[in-house]
Amino acid sequence: MQTGHHTLNDLFAQLGLSSDDNAIEDFLARHHLVGEETLARAQFWSESQRKFLRDAILEDSDWCEVVDELDALLRH
Template sequence: MSQTRPRMTNLFEQLGLDSSEEAIQTFIGTHQLDADTFLTQASFWTEAQRQFLEEKIDSDGEWALVVDQLNESLHEDSVNS
């Protein structure tokens, strides 16, 4: 069992996405969601990615905190406008 503390880079790796800091910032900047779109409803996820995110949210563990951080980051524009 991995003792790695979940971080945004780990989440992106688990999602099969580029996990470099630059790639994460680019992804977040180019995938902003409107206020009415929940993270797992976003059209850009594959079904496997969507299931992974839902499982982590439902687990309410350390991964849920990182997924919530991603959710907040993807909604920055809708909150700040």
């Protein structure tokens, strides 16, 4: 099975968020994960965004790498 390589910009677009570099930087500056908080349970997501993020990891989809990247970026 061929999987695609998704970028952070692709992920933001998939989540229905502004996906240009400046919008992503702004999002990362305004949102953070603390301690054991999981990405998909963060309060700043809608229910459909939570489901997508959770499923990406649980299903080991071709989105999981960039979802992990977003998780790491939100912890800095």
